[in-house]
Amino acid sequence: MIQTRPASTTAILTDPTSRPAGLLSLAQLRVFAIVVECGSASRAAEQLFRAQSSVTRSVRELEETLDQELLERRPSGMLPTSVGRAVYERSRRIFGELQELGQWCAARQSRVRTVPPRAIPSYLLNTRRLELLVALVRHKHMPSAARAMGVSQPAISSAVRIVESGAGFALFHRTARGMQLTNEGETFALGMRRALNELRHIPDDIAAIRGIICGHVTVGALPFSRTLILPEAMARVRRAYPGVRITTDESAYEMLAAGVRAGDIDFILGALRATDPASGLYAEPLVSESMVVLSRPGHPLAGKRALKLKQLADASWVLPRSHTPARSILDALFVRMKLSSPVPAVETADLAIIRGLLLRTDMVAVLSPQQVHYELETGQLIILDVTLPEADREIGLTMRAAGDPSPAARKLIDAIREVTRQDPYRPPLSPLREQRPL
Numbered sequence: 001m002i003q004t005r006p007a008s009t010t011a012i013l014t015d016p017t018s019r020p021a022g023l024l025s026l027a028q029l030r031v032f033a034i035v036v037e038c039g040s041a042s043r044a045a046e047q048l049f050r051a052q053s054s055v056t057r058s059v060r061e062l063e064e065t066l067d068q069e070l071l072e073r074r075p076s077g078m079l080p081t082s083v084g085r086a087v088y089e090r091s092r093r094i095f096g097e098l099q100e101l102g103q104w105c106a107a108r109q110s111r112v113r114t115v116p117p118r119a120i121p122s123y124l125l126n127t128r129r130l131e132l133l134v135a136l137v138r139h140k141h142m143p144s145a146a147r148a149m150g151v152s153q154p155a156i157s158s159a160v161r162i163v164e165s166g167a168g169f170a171l172f173h174r175t176a177r178g179m180q181l182t183n184e185g186e187t188f189a190l191g192m193r194r195a196l197n198e199l200r201h202i203p204d205d206i207a208a209i210r211g212i213i214c215g216h217v218t219v220g221a222l223p224f225s226r227t228l229i230l231p232e233a234m235a236r237v238r239r240a241y242p243g244v245r246i247t248t249d250e251s252a253y254e255m256l257a258a259g260v261r262a263g264d265i266d267f268i269l270g271a272l273r274a275t276d277p278a279s280g281l282y283a284e285p286l287v288s289e290s291m292v293v294l295s296r297p298g299h300p301l302a303g304k305r306a307l308k309l310k311q312l313a314d315a316s317w318v319l320p321r322s323h324t325p326a327r328s329i330l331d332a333l334f335v336r337m338k339l340s341s342p343v344p345a346v347e348t349a350d351l352a353i354i355r356g357l358l359l360r361t362d363m364v365a366v367l368s369p370q371q372v373h374y375e376l377e378t379g380q381l382i383i384l385d386v387t388l389p390e391a392d393r394e395i396g397l398t399m400r401a402a403g404d405p406s407p408a409a410r411k412l413i414d415a416i417r418e419v420t421r422q423d424p425y426r427p428p429l430s431p432l433r434e435q436r437p438l
Contacts, residue, residue, distance in 0.1 A: 023199050024065060026094070026125045031058040032070060033091045036084065040077040068206060086205045093404055094198045098124045101191035108184060109168035123166030127199070130192050132159040133171070137189050140178035190262055197263030201406040207243075208407035214243030215408035220256030221248040222270020223349045224289065224395055228370050230269055233415035237408075244408045252349075253324070257281060260400050266409040268398040269416060271325040275398070286396040286420040289368040291326060293384040296358050307386040309337050318357050318365040319344035329391050330366050336390075355381070368393065395420075 035044040035055065045052040063070050070084035080088055098120045105121075124130070135145040136156055146153045164171050171185035181189055204215035221230055226248075234246050249256060249265060253273065259265035261280050272283045293312065295302060301311070313334075319342065320327040331341045346357060351371060357363050358381055366388070375381040397413060399405070405413060 023127050023131065023196065024202060025062065026098075026127045026130075026195075026199070028058045028062040028065075029087075029091050029199075030095060030120065030125055031055055032062050032084075033088055033095060035059060035071065035078055036080050036088045039079075066203070066206065083206055083209055086209055087202055090198060090202050090205055090404070094195050095120060097191050097195040097198065101188065101195075104187065104191070105167040105169075121166055123163055124192075124195075127196075129159045129162065130196055132156050133163060133189070134193060134196060136160065136172070136179055137181060137185075140180065142179065193262040193264060198404075201404075204406050204408060212243065213241040213407050213411055215406050216245045216247065217406070217409045217412050218247045218249060218259075218265045219412070220253075220259065220265045220268035220270075220398075221250055222253065222256075222268060223351060224271055224368050224371055224393075225269040226250075226351070226371075227373050229395075229416060229419050232419045233412060236415045236419070237412050241408070241411060244411065246412065252321075257398070260398065260403075263400065263403065266399075266405055267413060270395065270398075272394045272396050272398065273325065277401070280401055282399050282401040284397040284399070285394045286417065288392045288394050289370060291329065291366050291388055291391045291393065292369055293364050293366055293386050293388065294358060294372060294381050295362070295364045295384055297379060297382050299362055299364070299382075299384075301364075301384055302382055305385050307384060309334070309386060309388075310339055312364060312384075312386060313339050313342065315342070316345045316361070316363045317342045318346045318348065318354050318363050320349055320366075321347050324349070325393050326366065326368075329393065330388075333388060333391055366391075368395075 031044065031048065031050075034047055035041055038044040038047060041055045041059070042052050045055045048055065059071060066083075066087070068083045069081055070087055071078040072081055102121045102124055132145070132149055132151065132155065135149050136142065136159075139145040139148060142153050142156050146156050149156075160171065167184075167188060169184045170182050171188055172179040173182055201215070207214050219230065230248070237244055237246070249259065251259075253268070253270075256265055256268045257273075257279075260268060272285060275281045275283045301307060301315075319330070334341045345363060346353070348354060354365050354367070355372070355375060358365055364384065369376060369383065372381050376383070397416065
């Protein structure tokens with residue numbers, strides 16, 4: 001099943017009510033990870049200050065929940081099975097996030113930036129408690145969060161109280177607009193969401209070992225990707241792996257990037273932005289696309305050869321929003337030509353709006369040919385014969401630098417790479433070719 005999520009209803013947090021009921025127990029998963037690292041239940045029990053029987057029972061309950069054997073019991077100790085190794089690798093990422101979060105909270109309490117590594121605090125090892133907090137961050141309203149999670153409002157209040165007590169600072173401001181995250185709460189919520197999003201990948205990791213690719217992928221779809229590349233890649237994945245569900249999110253880049261950092265969005269496909277190590281994002285270029293100027297066939301400039309950019313300086317423009325790659329490239333081009341940057345009559349990234357304006361008016365727009373491939377093929381729109389030097393954009397994938405995509409996300413990423421390698425574009429249409437009648 002493929003879903004689209006309109007920008008106006010973007011959820012920055014993964015909706016807990018859309019997940020399969022009951023994420024795995026973080027506490028049980030932590031015990032399992034320690035057993036793998038120690039090689040035996042007895043040594044793990046010593047490290048955890050628990051009875052060996054408690055450790056054994058915790059591992060057995062986790063195996064029952066997953067319906068998988070995770071450890072081989074041998075006289076010399078315990079070794080992870082192939083499934084156990086996959087679960088452990090994902091667990092390392094989960095507990096890496098939680099350990100970093102616990103250390104950050106400790107540093108806030110002590111006002112010391114360097115805190116020695118220590119065990120993950122217990123208030124971070126309750127899956128349900130963290131889910132309740134995520135719901136509250138999303139809904140910003142305790143009764144709404146309680147209804148979404150099927151619990152009482154006191155249960156939400158209790159979760160907030162326990163975590164705030166453990167963290168040593170307030171996570172929320174109580175305001176007339178609801179529960180708003182504090183500055184510390186924003187950072188805390190980011191680490192919490194990353195851990196929970198890693199946790200939800202474990203069943204899909206296990207299925208992949210058995211040769212079954214399934215799960216939910218959320219793609220940040222920027223305008224360029226929506227016409228050809230992403231639909232083709234999604235179609236290939238769905239044909240090969242019917243168990244994969246895909247949701248597209250068409251929000252602004254800043255919103256999508258925040259979702260990628262939190263693990264709510266698997267990756268972004270579209271025009272690349274400059275990234276640095278501090279952003280936590282990694283950009284992978286795939287193809288380069290030159291932008292063109294578009295209009296309706298009956299535009300006064302249609303059919304004229306070798307237009308100069310200054311002939312378009314006073315045109316009525318439909319432009320991308322400020323600070324987007326396309327807008328920055330166009331503005332820089334006008335500056336190089338010693339012309340004033342065009343003042344947009346309309347600013348939008350919505351292709352339906354751009355198409356509607358171009359068909360009904362003498363406005364012009366600057367886009368990549370791929371975005372209006374079908375309109376160019378049918379002759380609804382044309383490319384004006386004006387050269388835009390150095391107006392190329394790099395198109396590619398933006399992912400979390402420290403992330404590990406789910407098996408389903410990896411398949412979709414591979415399909416996107418394949419599409420851009422095999423048939424990145426059909427040849428651009430000549431701006432002066434014979435147009436088909438509308």
